[in-house]
Amino acid sequence: MIMRLEMVEKGLVEKLKLVSEEQRRIAVKVACELAFQACPVEVPIVVESLRQLLSGNRLTTDQVSGLDALAAQLDEKYFDLQDSLDEGQNLNLEGLQLFSQARAVSALSLAGGENSLMTATEAIYEASSAVDDGTHIFKAVLSVLPES
Numbered sequence: 001m002i003m004r005l006e007m008v009e010k011g012l013v014e015k016l017k018l019v020s021e022e023q024r025r026i027a028v029k030v031a032c033e034l035a036f037q038a039c040p041v042e043v044p045i046v047v048e049s050l051r052q053l054l055s056g057n058r059l060t061t062d063q064v065s066g067l068d069a070l071a072a073q074l075d076e077k078y079f080d081l082q083d084s085l086d087e088g089q090n091l092n093l094e095g096l097q098l099f100s101q102a103r104a105v106s107a108l109s110l111a112g113g114e115n116s117l118m119t120a121t122e123a124i125y126e127a128s129s130a131v132d133d134g135t136h137i138f139k140a141v142l143s144v145l146p147e148s
Contacts, residue, residue: 005121008128009138013121015145024120027141028111029054031127034140035104038131039097043070049108059112067109074102103130 006013016024036050045066049059059067078098107126110119124141128134 003118003121003125005125005128008125008134012124012138012142015142016117016120016124019145021115023145024117025056025111025115026144028107028120028123028127030140030144031124031137032104032107032111034137035107035127035130039100039104041070041101041105045070046105046108049112053108053112059109064109064113067105067112071102071105071109074098074105078102100130103127 003013016027019027032050033054036046045063049063049067052059052063075098078095081092081095081098103126107123107130110123110126113119124137128137131137
């Protein structure tokens with residue numbers, strides 16, 4: 001199965017395949033931190049989960065479930081807003097912000113879950129989708145991975 005990240009940044013996926021689980025976790029933390037710097041979500045579960053992730057701890061299943069529910073809620077608001085637009089009308093700033101927040105929360109949920117290559121690449125992909133320029137996140141993630 002091809003990973004979404006492979007479609008936009010194949011070299012990064014190849015590098016993630018070669019590094020240790022711990023190095024992948026560091027890469028994911030960097031991606032999540034940058035996503036939330038660009039797109040803050042001031043909700044207690046997000047603030048606490050991000051703090052926990054950045055301090056090197058795994059998230060509880062309740063936290064992951066709560067983050068998944070929040071991401072779904074943000075996505076639903078985004079889709080409702082998109083559906084309410086007239087043909088030819090562009091999404092406004094609020095809609096774009098909802099989309100970005102949903103992607104950042106989704107990245108955090110993935111980052112706090114299992115430690116697999118698939119979840120790491122998905123978390124980085126989601127984080128990159130939360131910002132205007134995903135290459136900024138890809139470069140930052142590559143910079144924390146060891147040279148091979």
